Every structure is written in structure tokens, then in C-alpha cells.
Amino acid sequence: MSEHHSTNPPALEVRNLTRFFGRKPSEALERLRAGASREDLAGLGTAAVIDVDFDVRQGEIFVVMGLSGSGKSTLIRMLNGLVEPTVGSVSVMGHPITGVGAAKLREVRRTHIAMVFQHFALLPHLNVLDNAAYGLEVQGVPLAERRAKAERVLDRVGLGGWGEKLPSELSGGMQQRVGLARALAADADILLMDEAFSALDPLIRREMQEQLIELQQELGKTIVFITHDLNEAMFLGDRIAVMRDGRVVQIGSAEEILTDPADDYVAQFVQDVDRARVLTAGNVMEAPRAVASASAGPRAALRAMRDLQTSMVYVVASGRRLVGVAHDRDVLRLVRRGERSLEGAITDDYAAVGPDVLLSDLLESSVEQALPLAVVDEEGRLLGAVPRVTLLAALGNVSTDTAELQALQTPATVSAEVMNATLRETAAAAPPDIPQQVGEPTAFEGSRA
Numbered sequence: 001m002s003e004h005h006s007t008n009p010p011a012l013e014v015r016n017l018t019r020f021f022g023r024k025p026s027e028a029l030e031r032l033r034a035g036a037s038r039e040d041l042a043g044l045g046t047a048a049v050i051d052v053d054f055d056v057r058q059g060e061i062f063v064v065m066g067l068s069g070s071g072k073s074t075l076i077r078m079l080n081g082l083v084e085p086t087v088g089s090v091s092v093m094g095h096p097i098t099g100v101g102a103a104k105l106r107e108v109r110r111t112h113i114a115m116v117f118q119h120f121a122l123l124p125h126l127n128v129l130d131n132a133a134y135g136l137e138v139q140g141v142p143l144a145e146r147r148a149k150a151e152r153v154l155d156r157v158g159l160g161g162w163g164e165k166l167p168s169e170l171s172g173g174m175q176q177r178v179g180l181a182r183a184l185a186a187d188a189d190i191l192l193m194d195e196a197f198s199a200l201d202p203l204i205r206r207e208m209q210e211q212l213i214e215l216q217q218e219l220g221k222t223i224v225f226i227t228h229d230l231n232e233a234m235f236l237g238d239r240i241a242v243m244r245d246g247r248v249v250q251i252g253s254a255e256e257i258l259t260d261p262a263d264d265y266v267a268q269f270v271q272d273v274d275r276a277r278v279l280t281a282g283n284v285m286e287a288p289r290a291v292a293s294a295s296a297g298p299r300a301a302l303r304a305m306r307d308l309q310t311s312m313v314y315v316v317a318s319g320r321r322l323v324g325v326a327h328d329r330d331v332l333r334l335v336r337r338g339e340r341s342l343e344g345a346i347t348d349d350y351a352a353v354g355p356d357v358l359l360s361d362l363l364e365s366s367v368e369q370a371l372p373l374a375v376v377d378e379e380g381r382l383l384g385a386v387p388r389v390t391l392l393a394a395l396g397n398v399s400t401d402t403a404e405l406q407a408l409q410t411p412a413t414v415s416a417e418v419m420n421a422t423l424r425e426t427a428a429a430a431p432p433d434i435p436q437q438v439g440e441p442t443a444f445e446g447s448r449a
């Protein structure tokens, strides 16, 4: 997910950031540098954030995730200059905000950063429109202009026509939309969102998450989103930083964190994640086990199936374009008849999905299909396959190596002996083998030619 942001310039640069609350900060820092944990320093005070280092790219949704007390709030407060780090630096859109004067800090904050808080922080005596326009008022934008702008963003977050109401007349979800509208109206490059959806009911919360992603795609904002909810982190984050006891223990995409947790702590943490809503077909697909080139003919297809002991092959045309599947019995028949073309055995009784389809949306097609789901790109090229066993393994976080699971693959319905005998008996009458590049692509790589 994050690849398309990886070349953007950084919106935030965070370097070796540490915040210690307590006595003898220099002694604490020295011990932290030597590897002391937060617990080791408990006698001196609290190391709220320890040696945190990352960049957030422009247009990225960067999630900071951790349990209560892990240091998220202190970190986000250092990102907008509300808390001074004990050591380390923060730059916002190329402007340092650490070690600068108050005026400079205010200026950077005002032009580049907008905050969205958990408890909305709306002004109760101002109506919705003026709450949405509040950031602009602070910026000195004239009344008519700021109201017009606030109206546009209220429309955008689904609150058109609610401008005259007071916050107390709105539901929690709607109040948070006002909070979001206020942040968007200010036109800052970076939105800092601190547990912004944590006070909302689950359904409303999911709705807000979806809308946030939509808004992000439309407006291209950089978003730093703080949450203690791993499912929320996984759903929203292009990348996620996992915090524990003040340190960042892993930074990666949802998929990386799920499939390659940095340590036992993260592994345990991600155990309960709803994988089906995080992982996509492209994340879990395997190289298709059996692929035959349409132009290579039935004998090559039969040999591929014999070698892999499987009952079907994907049939691809030039450019790896998937044209169908062929079953062992049908291919066997063609070989017996001495046919040169695989055409008669190609069927379309397979299911194909795009690489970005979530596993939750694959389940149904997979249950109906004995064959692995084909994963194809927009041009119909075969990218991979998701056997049911892989899907189940990915959802249950089970290894696919066990023999028991392997038995669920599509086993050949014709024995290798019968295939061999048929290939032998018909060899004399068969056309000469077709040259290597289209010859016998038993493995995925072999079909690329």
C-alpha cells in the first residue's frame, strides 16, 4: 500500500526523539542510550518516548499504534510542538520545530498542522458552521470567506445543511465530522488525529474510517493517526508504527506486520487481527502450481499435470494472459486422439480476482471453487493463484507446510501411470515437441516466455 508514497518528499522527519519526565534527565538519557528500558528508570521518572526515528511521506496515512501508556500522546505532542523533546528533532514540511523560538513554532504549526481530537473539542456556544470555520478565524481569514469555505468542507464530510445547529444537537459521529471539517478547512498539509474515532460506536467508527480514506485519496493530505486499536491501525495505515513502553518496536505496512512481526510482542498483538479485512489476494497468492501455454499443445499440458500430480492447469496465451483452465481427463482425451491443439480442453470454470481484493471478499468465491482462485491483473495476465488451503492458512495464521493441509490441494484424478502410458503409447504419432520457450511450462516461471 505504501509503495506509491515512498518517493514523495517527507512531510515529517522525526530523529532520535526522546522525552523523559523526571529528575536527572541527563543521567536518564545516558542510561537509555546504553539500552536501559523504561522500567529500569522508574526510580528517576518516566521515559515516555525513547529514541523514536521515522519519516512520514507526503500523502501517507501513518498510524502510531500502541497500548495505553506506550507513549503515543507524548509522541504526537512532540510532532506539533506542544511537548519539547528531551533530545532529538522534528521537522514539519522541511521546517524544524525543535530548538526554534515560540513565534517560528506557532507559524509552522498554524500553516502546516491541524489536529483532530478524540473528544471533538468543539466550542459549545458556536454553531456547526462557525466551529468548522474556527481554524480560519485564528488564521485571520475574513468572515464571509471563512464561512464559505467551512460550508464547502461541511458538505464534503456529509454535514451540508447542519451549519446552524449547535454541537449539542448532533450525534457523536456528527460532532467528529465537524472536528474533521474544522481540520480540513484550515487547509493544513498534515492532519494529526489523536484517537479521533475511539469515542464512536463501532458502526459509525467504521464509516468514519472509510470516509477518512476517501478524503485522503481525494485531498492528498498527510495523516498521522494515533490509535490503540490494531484493527483500526491495519485498516487505515499505509504504514504503522507499533509502540511499546516508549519505543517503536516495528514500522511496516499492515501486511508486513501481520506476516512478519518483529518480535513475540508484536506477534501476540496481531494474533487477534481480522486478517480477512487486511490481507489481499495479492498478499497471499502463490505462484500458480501448474501453467500450460495454449500454444504448446495437450501433451505438454499433460506432462505438466503428471509432474505436479494435479488435476488442472491454467492455460495462458502470449503475455501470460489467462485464457482458461484444462482438466486432466479432458487433456488425456485430446492426447489419445492425437490432437495438436489444447483448444478442446480449455474451459472457463474457474474464478479470477484482482490482486487488491480483500480476503474477506474472496471467501465466498473460494468456497464455491475447488480450484485455486486465479489472481489476474487488469490486462487479464495471470499473477498468481490462491488455493483454498492458502486462504485458510492466511486467515488462521497456520503454516501451509503441514501434510494435512497439502492434501486439500487439487489432486490428479488420473494416475501418473495412466498419464505416462498414454504419453508413451501416443508418442510415435505425436507431433514433434515444440521448442523450449513454449514447451513445458510446468512451473510459473516457465510460462513467462
Ligand SMILES: Nc1ncnc2c1ncn2[C@@H]1O[C@H](COP(=O)(O)OP(=O)(O)OP(=O)(O)O)[C@@H](O)[C@H]1O
Residues within 6 Å of the ligand: 021, 046, 047, 048, 066, 067, 068, 069, 070, 071, 072, 073, 074, 075, 228
Ligand atoms: N506530563 C507528564 N509527566 C509525567 N509523566 C508523563 C507525562 N505525560 C505522560 N507521562 C507518562 O508517559 C507515559 C506515556 O504516556 P502517553 O500518554 O504518551 O501514552 P499513550 O500511549 O498516549 O497512552 P494513553 O493512550 O493512555 O494516553 C505514561 O507512563 C505517562 O504516565
